[in-house]
Amino acid sequence: TPAAPVDMDEAEEFLRLFHGENPDAGPVEPRIRWVRTEIELTGSYHHTSAELAFGARVAWRNSARCIGRLYWRSLRVRDMRSVHRAADIAEQCVRHLHTAYNGGRLRPVMTVFAPDRPDSPAPLIWNEQLVRYAGYRLSDGSVLGDPRYVDFTTSLIERGWRPPEPKGPFDVLPLLVETPGEGPVLAPVPRDAVAEVPLSHPELPWFAELGLRWHAVPAISNMRMSIGGVSYPTAPFNGWYMGTEIGARNLADHDRYDVLPEVAERLGLDTGGERTLWRDRALVEVNRAVLHSFERHGVTITDHHTESRRFLKHVEKEEKAGRRCPADWSWIVPPMSGALTPVFHRYYDTDHLRPEFVVDDAASE
Amino acid sequence: TPAAPVDMDEAEEFLRLFHGENPDAGPVEPRIRWVRTEIELTGSYHHTSAELAFGARVAWRNSARCIGRLYWRSLRVRDMRSVHRAADIAEQCVRHLHTAYNGGRLRPVMTVFAPDRPDSPAPLIWNEQLVRYAGYRLSDGSVLGDPRYVDFTTSLIERGWRPPEPKGPFDVLPLLVETPGEGPVLAPVPRDAVAEVPLSHPELPWFAELGLRWHAVPAISNMRMSIGGVSYPTAPFNGWYMGTEIGARNLADHDRYDVLPEVAERLGLDTGGERTLWRDRALVEVNRAVLHSFERHGVTITDHHTESRRFLKHVEKEEKAGRRCPADWSWIVPPMSGALTPVFHRYYDTDHLRPEFVVDDAASE
Numbered sequence A, B: 001t002p003a004a005p006v007d008m009d010e011a012e013e014f015l016r017l018f019h020g021e022n023p024d025a026g027p028v029e030p031r032i033r034w035v036r037t038e039i040e041l042t043g044s045y046h047h048t049s050a051e052l053a054f055g056a057r058v059a060w061r062n063s064a065r066c067i068g069r070l071y072w073r074s075l076r077v078r079d080m081r082s083v084h085r086a087a088d089i090a091e092q093c094v095r096h097l098h099t100a101y102n103g104g105r106l107r108p109v110m111t112v113f114a115p116d117r118p119d120s121p122a123p124l125i126w127n128e129q130l131v132r133y134a135g136y137r138l139s140d141g142s143v144l145g146d147p148r149y150v151d152f153t154t155s156l157i158e159r160g161w162r163p164p165e166p167k168g169p170f171d172v173l174p175l176l177v178e179t180p181g182e183g184p185v186l187a188p189v190p191r192d193a194v195a196e197v198p199l200s201h202p203e204l205p206w207f208a209e210l211g212l213r214w215h216a217v218p219a220i221s222n223m224r225m226s227i228g229g230v231s232y233p234t235a236p237f238n239g240w241y242m243g244t245e246i247g248a249r250n251l252a253d254h255d256r257y258d259v260l261p262e263v264a265e266r267l268g269l270d271t272g273g274e275r276t277l278w279r280d281r282a283l284v285e286v287n288r289a290v291l292h293s294f295e296r297h298g299v300t301i302t303d304h305h306t307e308s309r310r311f312l313k314h315v316e317k318e319e320k321a322g323r324r325c326p327a328d329w330s331w332i333v334p335p336m337s338g339a340l341t342p343v344f345h346r347y348y349d350t351d352h353l354r355p356e357f358v359v360d361d362a363a364s365e
Ligand code: HEM
Pocket: A056, A059, A060, A063, A065, A066, A067, A068, A069, A071, A075, A108, A109, A110, A223, A237, A238, A239, A240, A241, A242, A245, A302, A307, A331, A357
C-alpha cells in the first residue's frame, strides 16, 4: 500500500528524541528544516543510518509487551533499504538467520527493508516469523504440525509450495515475499539456515522419544516498525527465546502442539480430574526439557525467573535515565508460575511511546 | 466517618436496576419518590431487605477481580444492620463463620452491618479477613507466622491481645471491631469457629511433617460495599477457596509463608540455578497438597482449571442475559499455569458497574 505523506509533527518529535539522546549528532534544527523540505517535496524522508539504528533500538525499548528489553542498546540493525527484489529480500532474511544464530550465541538483530513511501509501497513478508512450522489438516480432521499455520500452509501449497514427503510435524515453511513489481513470491528457507534443538529431558529418557524439537531463533517478520512518521512494514527482528514461549505456549497451547496430555500419560499421571494438577506437572517437565535441551546444544535461551529479574532491572535503569518504561502486565508476566516472578507483584506505566512496533493486519492477513 | 448525603442519581440508578431485574417488586416510580424524600429529610435512605440482598449479589456479580461469580445468585445475605455493639458484631462474625463453613460444605455468605449515615458513622472491622494468622517479628529479624500481618499483630498486642504461648505459625488473630460509641474493641475468635485443614500430600509422606495448615473459610472483612449511593463499610463476605490462593500466594509468596525453598529441599531438587525450575516444581506439589487436603477433610475448594471454565460459562450466561461482565484479566488469570487456563486466552469488558465492592483505605489502615 502506498503511504500517506509523513506527518511532520511525528518526524520532528523523533528527530528531537534522536538528537536529544545523541548529542554527537549535532544541532537538531538544521536537520528538522531539511526533513521538512524533503517531506514537502516527496511526501516522505530518508532516515540516516544512525537515525534508523536508533529508531529501531528505541522501538524495541518501547515495546510494552517485551520482557527482554534490558539489552535494547545491543540490537544490530542491518540496513537493507536498497534491497528490492523478492529473491534478494529472502536471501537477506536467510543471512539474518545466520547472523542472529551466530553458532548458538544468539544476537539480537534486525534487518530493515524499504519503508512505505507515497511513490513506492514497501515489500512485505507474509510469514509471522522467518521460521515457522507447517500445519497440515489430515483426513481425520486432526492436524500434523503447528495448527496455527494450517491456513497459511494451505495458501502456500496453493501458490506452489511442495511440502517435503513424508510430511512431518516440524516442516519449515518457505517465505512468502511480496514486492510491488513481482507480487507474492515463494522462497525456500535453506535447511542450514534453520538451527533447531531436539528436545530431551534432564532426567526422563523417554522424553526424547516424543520427537519434539524447536527452532533456535525467534524472528518476528510481520510487525510494522514506525519511526518518526515513516512506516517500515518489513523489518524482521529477533532476540532469543524465553523458555516459556516454547514450553508453555507453542508446545502446550491446546490450539498449538498440545503436548501436555501425551507428556502426562508418559509421566504416568492421573488425568481423570483436574485436582491432580496433571497439566501443571506436565507443563513444568516440558519447560525443563526446553531449557535443558537449548543449554545442552549451546543455544542461548533464558528462563522466566531470570528474565523477570532482568526486566525489573531494566525498568529501574530506565527510571534512572529519566524515561518512562511502558509495560503491559498481561504480556510481561510469564504464562506459567506468574506469581513466582517478581514482575507479577507490581504495576507498570502504560503510556504509549514512539518509535514503536505495530501489528500490521495487512502483513499478517 | 459520618457520610456525605447520598447521591440521588446513584440511588435512582440502583432502584431502577432492582425493579428492572425484579418485576415482582412492582413499579419503581413510587419507590424513587419515597427514597428522594427520605434522602432530602435525612441525607440517606434505608434499603429494604430485598434491595439489600439484591444489591449485595450484584456487587458480587460486578466484582471484576472475582473468578467465582457463576454462583452470584446463591449468596446468602444476613441483614445485621440493627446490630451496633462491638461484642454483638463480633458474635455475628463468629456465627457467620459457622454458617459459611456448614460442616465443610461451604456456602457463600455475607453479613451486612449498619451503613455509614450522615447522623451515624458505621462500625468498622479492622481485620482484612475474619480469619487471619498472626505474624511475629523474632529477635533474629525473621518472622514467625504470616509476615503480612506483623504490623497488625503488633498493634493488636499493643491494644492488649495476649498471643498464645508458645507462639505458633498459625495463631488466629482476634477481631478488632470499632464502633462510634466504643472505639476499637478486641474480640477473640473462638477456636471452634475456625475450621482449619492440616496439609498433607497425596504421595509425599514428609509433607505433613512441614506442619502447614490453612483455614477453610476466606471471609473478606475490609471491603466497603456501595449500593445505590449507600456505603456499607462492614459487610464481611466469603466464598470458598480456589486452591491457588493458598498454594500459590499465601504459602508461596516470598513475603508471605515462603515455603517453596523448604519444599524444594525436601523434594531433593537442585536449587542452585533457575533452570531446573525448582520453584515451579515445588509450587505444583504445594498446590496438589492443598487440593488434596481440603478434599480429604471434606472442605469445599476449587481448582484453577475447573474455576476458569466455570467463569467463562458465567461470562457467557451474562452475555445471554444482555449484561456486560466486567473482568480484570490480571486478577482473573490464576497466579500459576496462567496460559493453561482458558481465561488467559481472551479479552474482557473492563467497564465499571455498580453496586460494587471498594477497597476502603480507612478500614484497612
Ligand atoms: C533479547 C532477547 C529477547 C527476549 C528474551 C524477549 C522476550 C520476549 C517475550 C517473552 C515476549 C512475549 C512473547 C509472547 O508472549 O508471544 C516478547 C514480545 C515482544 N518483543 Fe521481545 N524479547 C527479546 C528481544 C526482542 C527484540 C530484539 C525486539 C525488537 C527489536 C523485541 C520486541 C518485542 C515485541 C515487539 C514484542 C511483542 C510481540 C507481539 O506483540 O506479538 N524483543 N519478547
